Amino acid sequence: MTNTKADIKAVSNTARGNILAKLKAEVNGADYKKLPEEVSFNYPKFSREENLAQFISELEKNHAQVIKTTKENMAEVISEQLKVLNITKLLYGENDSHREVINALDSKVDLQAYDFSIDNNKEMLFNECPAALSTSRCSIAATGSIVLWPDENEPRSLTLVPPVHLVIVDANELHADFASLMTSQQWQDKLPTNVVLVSGPSKTADIQQTLAYGAHGPKALIVLLINI
Amino acid sequence: MKHIIEEESKYVASAKAFRANVTRDLGNEELRSNFRGAMDYLMDKRKGAFSSEDELEVLREQCKLIKQRCLAKLPHLLEQLEGNLEKNGIKVHWAETITEANEIIAQLIAQKKGKSVVKGKSMVSEETALNDYLEERNVECLESDMGEYIVQLAKEHPSHIIMPAIHQNKKQVAKLFADNIDGFEYSTDVDTLIQQGREVLRNKFCQADVGISGVNFAVAETGTLCLVENEGNGRMCTTIPDLHIAITGIEKVIEHLADVPPLLSLLTRSATGQAISTYFNMISSPRKLGEKDGPEEVHLVLLDNGRSQAFADEELKQTLQCIRCGACMNHCPVYTRIGGHAYGTVYPGPIGKMISPHMLGLEATTNLPTASTLCGACGEVCPVKIPIPKILLRLRQESVKPKSQQPQVMKGQGAGRNNVEALIWKVWAQVHKSPTMYALSMWGLTRFRFLMPKKLGGWTSVRTAPKPAATTLHQRINAKQKKTQQSQQERG
Numbered sequence: 001m002t003n004t005k006a007d008i009k010a011v012s013n014t015a016r017g018n019i020l021a022k023l024k025a026e027v028n029g030a031d032y033k034k035l036p037e038e039v040s041f042n043y044p045k046f047s048r049e050e051n052l053a054q055f056i057s058e059l060e061k062n063h064a065q066v067i068k069t070t071k072e073n074m075a076e077v078i079s080e081q082l083k084v085l086n087i088t089k090l091l092y093g094e095n096d097s098h099r100e101v102i103n104a105l106d107s108k109v110d111l112q113a114y115d116f117s118i119d120n121n122k123e124m125l126f127n128e129c130p131a132a133l134s135t136s137r138c139s140i141a142a143t144g145s146i147v148l149w150p151d152e153n154e155p156r157s158l159t160l161v162p163p164v165h166l167v168i169v170d171a172n173e174l175h176a177d178f179a180s181l182m183t184s185q186q187w188q189d190k191l192p193t194n195v196v197l198v199s200g201p202s203k204t205a206d207i208q209q210t211l212a213y214g215a216h217g218p219k220a221l222i223v224l225l226i227n228i
Numbered sequence: 229m230k231h232i233i234e235e236e237s238k239y240v241a242s243a244k245a246f247r248a249n250v251t252r253d254l255g256n257e258e259l260r261s262n263f264r265g266a267m268d269y270l271m272d273k274r275k276g277a278f279s280s281e282d283e284l285e286v287l288r289e290q291c292k293l294i295k296q297r298c299l300a301k302l303p304h305l306l307e308q309l310e311g312n313l314e315k316n317g318i319k320v321h322w323a324e325t326i327t328e329a330n331e332i333i334a335q336l337i338a339q340k341k342g343k344s345v346v347k348g349k350s351m352v353s354e355e356t357a358l359n360d361y362l363e364e365r366n367v368e369c370l371e372s373d374m375g376e377y378i379v380q381l382a383k384e385h386p387s388h389i390i391m392p393a394i395h396q397n398k399k400q401v402a403k404l405f406a407d408n409i410d411g412f413e414y415s416t417d418v419d420t421l422i423q424q425g426r427e428v429l430r431n432k433f434c435q436a437d438v439g440i441s442g443v444n445f446a447v448a449e450t451g452t453l454c455l456v457e458n459e460g461n462g463r464m465c466t467t468i469p470d471l472h473i474a475i476t477g478i479e480k481v482i483e484h485l486a487d488v489p490p491l492l493s494l495l496t497r498s499a500t501g502q503a504i505s506t507y508f509n510m511i512s513s514p515r516k517l518g519e520k521d522g523p524e525e526v527h528l529v530l531l532d533n534g535r536s537q538a539f540a541d542e543e544l545k546q547t548l549q550c551i552r553c554g555a556c557m558n559h560c561p562v563y564t565r566i567g568g569h570a571y572g573t574v575y576p577g578p579i580g581k582m583i584s585p586h587m588l589g590l591e592a593t594t595n596l597p598t599a600s601t602l603c604g605a606c607g608e609v610c611p612v613k614i615p616i617p618k619i620l621l622r623l624r625q626e627s628v629k630p631k632s633q634q635p636q637v638m639k640g641q642g643a644g645r646n647n648v649e650a651l652i653w654k655v656w657a658q659v660h661k662s663p664t665m666y667a668l669s670m671w672g673l674t675r676f677r678f679l680m681p682k683k684l685g686g687w688t689s690v691r692t693a694p695k696p697a698a699t700t701l702h703q704r705i706n707a708k709q710k711k712t713q714q715s716q717q718e719r720g
């Protein structure tokens with residue numbers, strides 16, 4: 001085992017050859033045009049209002065807090081929420097779309113931009129960031145899901161590590177269901193490093209089927225819904 | 229490697245001990261009530277999750293066809309998946325056996341000088357007994373799913389594939405925490421217990437250098453690994469440490485991204501009755517230039533471990549449609565009574581009875597396919613319409629076939645064959661093929677019925693022995709018809 005790297009490469013290559021050979025022997029000559037036609041369920045079409053109502057009710061059922069607001073009022077709403085929770089510090093991603101909100105918050109809370117690499121800052125991220133603010137790409141009515149599309153400005157851990165997650169959701173970007181969302185935006189053409197659908201605060205029912213919130217991710221999910 | 233061979237034989241031994249395990253666990257009232265409560269809860273949840281019978285049935289048909297298409301194209305999809313993952317920067321490794329998978333993972337960790345691992349829920353890593361393998365190599369391996377964490381503290385294995393600690397109640401968990409976590413003040417309040425677990429595990433996420441996870445769907449078209457979870461530990465394991473290793477069975481690959489929504493919807497609703505899980509996590513690459521977090525390296529280990537054996541048989545292949553929702557266990561009267569540990573295998577319940585024989589061979593698992601009443605509940609709820617009872621019957625046949633009969637479909641074919649039993653059935657078949665022999669045997673049976681033994685093995689352990697009647701059914705019907713005719717004639 002002097003050259004460990006070559007070792008597992010060889011193991012993997014042999015395994016690959018054997019597995020694929022076995023599987024291919026079985027599907028040899030298969031005519032994929034003959035596969036049966038697939039069915040799908042026709043979900044009723046809903047109006048914008050119905051979709052919104054469904055979105056909010058699903059989120060609330062899952063213990064998320066939904067606040068209808070406007071871009072103008074948002075800073076006020078956020079600072080009120082933080083006050084209630086006794087939180088004075090907010091981590092945020094440097095994203096142009098909510099620059100004004102951040103500016104307006106400046107005098108109200110202790111702001112911290114996520115402008116650092118996680119590598120030497122894990123302790124700080126885990127222990128000194130009680131709340132985070134992020135944007136979202138769009139959302140899904142049927143399941144009350146918010147689509148996070150992390151990037152350089154809004155890293156993946158921004159919406160995961162701080163115990164309170166405030167997320168801005170634009171009602172104009174609400175889609176009926178996951179399937180129609182993916183097709184309309186052609187996700188198959190280009191996916192980023194990571195996409196996450198979030199449908200509530202972190203939870204578990206692993207102890208005697210009793211639901212408890214705040215298992216590992218955020219204990220609270222506060223949805224700031226705009227453009228209703 | 230020595231250790232892992234012992235691991236393998238440990239699983240074989242525990243599967244073989246099925247009957248003894250059953251007797252042990254049936255006698256444990258606390259365990260039985262924990263399972264009864266949990267199964268009732270899960271069945272109720274699933275029932276309430278579908279808008280109509282119609283929606284459920286269409287979705288099941290759709291998902292069955294999706295999985296069958298993906299299996300029909302399996303080798304090509306695996307190659308496509310590999311190509312796209314590598315293009316995205318995710319390294320792919322292949323393993324035929326659990327030892328190979330463990331060794332690959334151990335070396336990937338060693339190359340990074342990794343010392344501590346946090347794991348998201350992964351049944352495939354249970355299948356390979358990865359924790360033990362790594363611990364032997366001085367790598368700390370901590371389960372981070374709350375249920376798995378509890379099970380690991382208790383030095384046990386999961387008793388359910390979705391809810392690993394379902395066999396424990398909160399009092400038992402509280403005791404476990406009190407015994408194992410410094411400074412924990414005994415409490416049976418579930419919120420307190422979860423917050424305690426959270427504190428311990430958050431520290432570990434912060435410090436771990438490796439994250440290991442399973443995969444629910446691997447999308448070939450885009451090279452994307454999808455993870456379904458509620459707790460956020462899966463996101464932690466795949467986001468915070470520098471190295472992320474995912475491990476999955478080769479059957480988890482699906483063709484299109486568009487296949488995801490129906491499968492996901494049916495998976496979460498069948499499993500826990502949720503419209504969707506709290507998190508649906510789609511990973512398509514390691515950290516890119518300029519990104520501030522995420523692992524620098526992402527690897528996927530594709531494991532066979534008997535799956536290609538099932539693949540080679542048209543009927544048994546359907547086993548691989550499974551999306552591991554656990555609904556078949558939740559609805560199984562046998563599982564509910566004996567619990568998950570009695571099976572002695574990593575996957576318990578109906579899915580375990582179908583898949584374990586491919587992983588461990590029929591010698592070790594002869595009893596499993598017979599541990600079913602064939603009531604059909606599992607097949608009725610299975611979201612991908614696997615005809616589970618039929619497959620169990622088929623496995624029973626494979627296990628009583630002559631050992632040398634060709635073609636050999638299963639490892640351990642004929643392991644359950646009993647020559648006396650085989651002979652009895654052979655004679656029985658002959659007798660029923662020939663009218664003369666049949667008449668003769670009936671003549672003998674009715675006359676010599678007093679020779680019937682009082683004890684008939686397992687049959688009479690809880691029942692009295694059957695005794696042939698003095699007259700055959702034919703004779704009785706004839707006699708009755710004669711009597712009716714006579715009385716009709718008399719009246720006429």
Ligand code: SF4
Nearest residue numbers: 550551553554556610
């Ligand atoms: S066999 Fe069917 S019901 Fe059982 S776990 Fe698999 S998909 Fe679910």
